[in-house]
Amino acid sequence: MVAIVLMLLFPLYLTIIGSFKDLEQILNDFFVPTLPLHVENYAKAFVYIAPYYVNTALYAVLSVVLTVGAATVAGYAFSALRFPLRRPLFMLLFIKMFMPGVMLLVPSFVLAVNLGLLNTPFVIALFCMGTSQPFWVFVMKTFVDGQPRELFEAMRMDGASELRIFWHLALPLLRPMVALMSLNVILFIWNDFIWPLVTLTDPGMRTITVGIYKLSSAAGLDYGMMLAGYALAALPLLIAFFVSMRFFVSGLTAGAVKL
Template sequence: MATQVQARRQRPFPWAEALKHATIVLVCLALLFPLFLMVMMSVKDKEQIVYEFFAIRPPFHLENYTIAFGYIAPLISNSVVLAVGSTLLTVSVTALAGYAFGRLEFPLKNLLFGILFAKMMLPGIMNLIPSFTLAWKLGILDTPLPVILFCAGTSQPFWVFVMRTFVAQQPRELFESMRIDGASEFQNFRYLAVPLLRPMIALMSINVFVFVWNDYIWPLVTIQSFEKRPLTVGLAYLTQANPGDYGMLTAGYVIAALPLLVLFFISMRQFIEGLTAGSIKL
């Protein structure tokens, strides 16, 4: 159906399409330049970084990768556990709340939303110790729970807001028709809102995942056993062991980024599915 619609939108000027592609390609090039630079840096030694930062010429120090891999590899699975757990919990509670704030009417709604919303603007540079004290009193140290629970607690306000906006934007009739069929509100959520929200869920998942993936201080202090710690700890060791060796460190970053790239492809597929689901309505 979608392709038919597009066929009808075909315009007579092919150069207009070319111009669009050119614009986006230029933007992509600018966006991807740091990544390119990062890959280039990752095969340089200290000297090449200082003396020829932008140059691309041999020797390429591939040993950066073997050394960095030794620091990071054993910790990757921990990061996966932390990031997957945080993402699942955060996304599910956020989607539920976003749906309710965008769709339902209930007393105290604005107050409750206000509580979440306001938190977005409170800079939290000094709550490390209070947060830690809380995690300690709950007896959850040295497990993935502090990372997962605190992530779910702190990273949702903006995304609840996003979900709410997208849900509220949908035509009311869509939900009404289901409601009349005797669907429960949860079924509405599950079978209508979730598919509609899929692109935003994908985007949020990426954000939460990347955030936990790169988080260092919080998992460091709440997970004491080295063998349970995430890969950012490995990166910190790598940095301390090779001071000022940005090439080596960047190699570590590149390795750490590979799982993220896989995730992007997967979530972007969700994004596409979300779009087809989106065209169901009306």
């Protein structure tokens, strides 16, 4: 077990120690930490990475707002409200959950071109929103199904509007689910690679993954700076992980049920 964990973390270890080395240290002593530490690698890498941080954070926030917002209200409505075409509309989403996404890449790209979305934040956020709805609406609906119905009914009897019921009663109850969704959407946007690679061709619009993919050619022989760039790509989420470890460990497993 110890061996497995060590092997899992070994690449991370190499990235981190390597990011503090200069070229000579990397070529001569790659596998062990060396002194002096070359902190300037991080300064150089940060200049390169910083715009991608900003871009990715922007895309992630936009994606979370749209994806989680839409899925939360829809999941609530499908569970708690009665309206015409409720079942067929739910089926429309439900069927999509079992359709593999592999064929979507090229037609989605063509659609994005036709809508003029290439090289805009919306090409990331809107497609994330649209394709994530089936799974998250389903999860949210199941979660709302498990909440006590009498609460909603009581408020409705008092003549509260549906919007009020949702905002004041349902939303606070759904908070853990909203947090879990947000975490998974952020991780998805942060790690996604092929879609941003083909839709964000303008270097000024790149995400962090596309940025470090191109970094190896941009860095030339400055391997220390390159490894610092890799480390920086992982850093924000690693920090978040350590800050709220319990939340991550349970949240990521819950998302894993998505098969």
